[in-house]
Amino acid sequence: DIQMTQSPSSLSASVGDRVTITCQASQDIKNFLNWYQQKPGKAPKLLILDASNLQTGVPSRFTGSGSGTDFTFTISSLQPEDIATYYCQQYGNLPLTFGGGTKVEIK
Amino acid sequence: QVQLVQSGAEVKMPGASVKVSCKASGYTFTSYGISWVRQAPGQGLEWMGWISTYTGNTNYAQKFQGRVTMTTDTSTSMAYMELRSLRSDDTAVYYCAKGRVLTAATWLDPWGQGTLVTVSS
Numbered sequence: 001d002i003q004m005t006q007s008p009s010s011l012s013a014s015v016g017d018r019v020t021i022t023c024q025a026s027q028d029i030k031n032f033l034n035w036y037q038q039k040p041g042k043a044p045k046l047l048i049l050d051a052s053n054l055q056t057g058v059p060s061r062f063t064g065s066g067s068g069t070d071f072t073f074t075i076s077s078l079q080p081e082d083i084a085t086y087y088c089q090q091y092g093n094l095p096l097t098f099g100g101g102t103k104v105e106i107k
Numbered sequence: 108q109v110q111l112v113q114s115g116a117e118v119k120m121p122g123a124s125v126k127v128s129c130k131a132s133g134y135t136f137t138s139y140g141i142s143w144v145r146q147a148p149g150q151g152l153e154w155m156g157w158i159s160t161y162t163g164n165t166n167y168a169q170k171f172q173g174r175v176t177m178t179t180d181t182s183t184s185m186a187y188m189e190l191r192s193l194r195s196d197d198t199a200v201y202y203c204a205k206g207r208v209l210t211a212a213t214w215l216d217p218w219g220q221g222t223l224v225t226v227s228s
Contacts, residue, residue, distance in 0.1 A: 034214040036152075043202055044152065046216035055216065087152055091212040095168040096142070096154040 002026050002090050006099030012107045019075040021086055021102045023066075029092030031067045038101075039084045047086075048073065080106060109133040111203050111219035118225045119193050127222045129186040129203035136184040137161045140206045142215055143177060143188045145199040155201075157211030158186065166211045193226045200224075 003026040013019050023033065031051040036044040046055050048064040051071055061076045075082055083106060088099040114128040129141060143155040156167035158177040165177050176189045186203055201222045204215035 032212070036215075043218035043221050044204075044215075045218070046214055049214040049216075089152075089214070091214070094166060094211055096211065096215075098152040098154070101151050 001095055002029060002093050002097050004088055004090055004097050004099040006088055006102055008102060009100060010103040010105070012105045013078050014107045015078055015080060017078045019078050019082075019104060021073040021088075023071040023073070023088035023099050025069045025071075025090055025092070027092075028068050029090045032090055032092040033064075033066065033071050034089045034091070035062075035064055035073045036087045036089065037082075037084045038087065044087065075104075078104070078106070109205065109217055111205060111217060113201075113203060113219040113222045116223040116225070118227065121194055121226055121228055123193050123226075124189060124191040125193060125224050126187055126189040127201050127203075127224070129188075129219050131184045131186065131205070134205075136179075137181055138208055140208045140211065140213075141177070141179070141186040142204050142206045142211060143175075144202045144204060144215070144218075146202070146221075147196070147199040150199075153199075155188070157206060159208055160186070161208045190224075193224075195226050198224065198226045 005024045033051045035048040038044040052064045063074045065072050085101045085103045110132050112130045137160045140159045142157040158165045160179050178187045202218050204218040207213040
């Protein structure tokens with residue numbers, strides 16, 4: 001199975017700050033990498049597919065980049081409504097696997 | 108709008124089985140597959156497997172092989188996930204999510220609201 005190592009596991013930032021989360025795959029997954037947002041008590045929501053493509057309706061402050069084994073997710077200007085846990089997910093190989101999550105809080 | 112609505116919370120004894128349902132609406136059911144993902148309390152996301160609503164083919168994570176069965180009823184746009192021989196560490200929220208029809212390898216969007224399954228004596 002492909003292991004997805006996500007960091008940090010949690011972070012605290014101020015409104016307006018730039019926030020960056022990284023995800024590393026244990027083997028080359030090309031660009032088969034997605035990012036999800038999960039708010040407390042809610043189901044995950046797809047934000048970015050194929051490493052860098054913004055899902056329809058998702059604010060442009062969310063961006064993704066990377067290929068191969070190293071990927072980055074960025075919130076350009078943190079908003080109060082962005083408080084959530086973020087997960088990466090690979091689909092380069094089955095089984096689908098997820099990173100451990102990054103909990104984002106407001107400082 | 109595209110929506111997946113799941114059945115309600117369940118409480119089961121160890122050793123029992125549970126069957127969670129997922130009702131799809133807002134799209135052609137047989138054009139997309141359904142994956143099942145679970146999340147233990149305070150933990151991350153774990154993919155359990157996938158079913159093609161078009162062919163009926165399944166792909167289960169090795170961890171659940173022999174203990175899980177995923178099915179669909181195309182006449183009612185329903186997907187089902189049955190997990191047998193429940194243990195306390197199966198306590199989790201179980202999600203269905205829409206994916207691709209011919210492969211499990213894809214993004215998942217949208218997700219159902221989740222079904223809490225509690226396994227306790």
